[in-house]
Amino acid sequence: MHYISTRGNYPAVSAAEAINLGMVPRGGLFVPERLPAVDPAPAASESYHQTAQRVLEPLLSDFTSPEIRACIEAAYNEESFDIPDVTGIKQISERETVLELWHGPTAAFKDVALQIMPHFLVTAKRKLGKQAHTVILVATSGDTGKAALEGFKNCEGVSIIVFFPDDGVSEIQKLQMVTTDGDNTHVAAVRGNFDDCQTAVKSLFGDERLGRLIAREGFVFSSANSINWGRLCPQIVYYYRAYGALVAQGIIQAGDQINFAVPTGNFGNILAGWYAKRMGVPINRLICASNKNNVLSDFIWTGRYDRNREFFRTMSPSMDILISSNLERYLFEISGRDAGSVTGWYEKLARDGGFMIPEDLKGAMQRELVANWVDETRVLETVAQVYQDAGYVIDTHTAVGVAVNRDREDDGLHTVIDSTASPYKFSSDVLQAIAGRKAADEFQSIEQLCRISGQPVHRGLANLRERPIRHDRVIDIGAMRETVLGILGM
C-alpha cells in the first residue's frame, strides 16, 4: 500500500515513510492510495488485538505481520489500559450505545492511537534505516499533549516537545502534562490559543532552513498530531470493534446499518470512522458533533469554511478548534481526489481564513455526514439527562455527541456515540451538571463525583495530586523556535 499527498505534490511513499515523515514535506497530508476491504463482522470471540491485526495489516502492508503484532502487543496491554478489551461499550437507551474510548493511561480517546503510534514510528525508522534522532513537536488543546507524552516517554531515538495554550486547557490536563516523567519529554505553556500553537508548530515543520539546521546536528522533526497517518489508522480499528461488539451482544444483527456520532475537533476521529465505512463497516451516517466553536457544522451546512470568527473557550476544550486539519483528507476523497482543488482551498484558507466548495460536493458531503452543534447549557443538561435516565456519567465532550445525535431527524437505526474522555477528566463541569454545584477544586470534584455516581475514578487521575511538577516553562508564541533549539542544545 502506498501513500499519496492530498495536494499531489509528492511522490507516493510506503506506510513506513508516511509515518516517519508525519506530513507531506511541501504541505498536504498522506492518504492511502486505495482503501482495502476488511470484513466488519468477525467471529464473536475475536480479541481487540485480532481486530487490530486484521484492520492494520492491509493498511500498513510494508510492515510484516510480526512487526504489526509486536506493535499491537506493546501498546494494548493491562499496564496501559484498564480493561482487557481496550475499548468498552455501554448501552444507554434502546437505540444509543456509548463507545468508551478512554480506558488508556491519560483518560482520553487519544491513547488508543498514541500508545501504538510510537511503536509504529520506531519500527518505521528501523525499516528505513533512519539514524536521525526524531524530535516530535506537538501542539495540543489538552488531551493530545499528555497522550503523546505518555506514548513517547522513554521511546528510543525520540524526544518529544509539547506546546499547550496556557489558558486553554483544564487544570487537570495541565497537571497531567507538567508532571510527566521520562528523560525525553519537554513541555511548554504558550501565551496564545490552540490555533496559534498549531499554526506555529506547522510553520516550524515548514521551515526548510530550520530543518537543515537541525539535520546537521542529527535531528529530524516529526509530528504526533492526527495529521500523521500512524496516528489515524489505529482509530479505524475501534469502529470495527464497536460494530463487532454490538453484534456479539445482540444489540444489532450482523449486516445492520448503524450510525456513529462523534464529538469533533480536528476531524480526525470522525475521519477514521469514514475510513471504516469505506473499508466495510455498515455505517449509514456519521454525525459530526461540534460545540460552540461550530466551524465544522457550519461548513457542512453551507459548504463555506470560515475560520474568521470568535473563538470560544468551552467545557469541551479538546474540541475548541477553528482549523480542522484532517478535513483536508476528507475533501480530497469526496472531491474525487482532486489535489488541485484541495491545494487551492488550503492556500485560500491560509491566506484569507476561508474557502468555499462547489454545490455538488456540498451535496455529496451532506449525504454521508450529519452535522450540528450545541451550546454550553445543553451540554450540562445532557450530562444530567443521561445520568438520570441511564445511571451513567458521561463527560462534556461525549455529551456534545449525545445531544447532537438526539437533535437530528430519527432514522430508526442504532447509533454509537464515541465517548472521548472519562468524566473524571472534566469532573468539575460534570459535577455541576449532575449535582448542581461546584467543588472547591478539581480533586474535590473527582472525589464528590465518585461518591455520587459510584463509578470508579480513572486510575490515570487518581494519584495526580501527589506527583511532582517537572515542567514549568511559559513562553510567548514567538519564542517557540528558540525554545525548540534550546531544548536540542543548539
Ligand SMILES: *Cc1c(COP(=O)(O)O)cnc(C)c1O
Ligand atoms: C481530541 C479530542 C476530541 C476531538 O477529536 P478530533 O479527532 O480532533 O476530532 C474530542 N474529545 C476529546 C476528549 C478529545 O481529546
